[in-house]
Amino acid sequence: MDREFKKIVLDNSDIIVQKWIDEIDSLKNSNYSSSVTDELLESTNREFVNIIFGSIQNEGDTKQLKEFSEKLINLGWQVSYITDGLQVFRRVTIDFILNQTDQIDTNYISELLHSVDKWVEPVIKQLVNEYSGNWENILSLQRVALQELSAPLIPVMDDITVMPLVGTIDTERAKLIMENLLDGVIKHSSEVVLIDITGVPVVDTMVAHHIVQAADAVRLVGATCILVGIRPEIAQTIVNLGIDLGKFPTKSSLRKGFIKALELTNRKIVDVEQKDSGMEQLIDSLGGE
Known part of the structure; x- marks a missing residue:
């Protein structure tokens, strides 16, 4: 059928x-x-x-x-x-x-x-x-x-890398941040790592604990960790929680953190216009002689 x-x-x-x-x-x-x-x-x-x-x-x-x-x-x-x-x-x-x-x-x-x-x-x-x-x-x-993408490590200059963090940090992501940090520091031979938490909406005890752990791990492999993007409300939260971030430098912005990273690697930002003006004055004085 x-x-x-x-x-x-x-x-x-x-x-x-x-x-x-x-x-x-x-x-x-x-x-x-x-x-x-x-x-x-x-x-x-x-x-x-x-x-x-x-x-x-x-x-x-x-x-x-x-x-x-x-x-x-x-x-x-x-x-x-x-x-x-x-x-x-x-x-x-x-x-x-x-x-x-x-x-x-x-x-x-x-x-x-x-x-x-x-x-x-x-x-x-x-x-x-x-x-x-x-x-x-x-x-x-x-x-x-x-x-x-949730924990990228970006080499911005010789010896300096940046890890911008955006969004909530949970235990699984914190583990990934740690792994990427250590692998990236070794891979790029970084001396300074800037962890930018500007895009992290909430920093509680767990998040701060994970950040401290990551910084300690970076220090153990011979690099320095700088925490940047410390907004006033986050600074107040960290103080209220009694969390010690004194083991590594902290800055309020990525720009200030980058300047500090340059200092730690024996470099600095030079104003090109002032430098050119100084060279012109030196040339004029030599010519005058």
């Missing part, structure tokens, strides 16, 4: 496809398709239903299913598009086959439902698995990228 049902479906695929598309179009305001053009939605719908028929005709072919799931992820559509689409296909197909015969009994309906489920279930399972697997991979890559 399954072969008979399959023949009916494949022989009337154009009609079933059109009925399927008509019903799917009614869902175009759903989250998975509200932000795409009508042309893209139509082409994606036709590709989807063709893949369904292709899976019915060529069981075990997963290449197209995998490519289609990747396309949906790139479009940013939810997995509900897959489940809704297959449920619509199931309903449209069953209704169409039932309308093709006058001899309907319980056994006929039971076999029909069993056959359609046998076509749909492998497709939905394969698509959802591929979809979930791709999402997990993308999320994993995004998580790694976010972690790298």
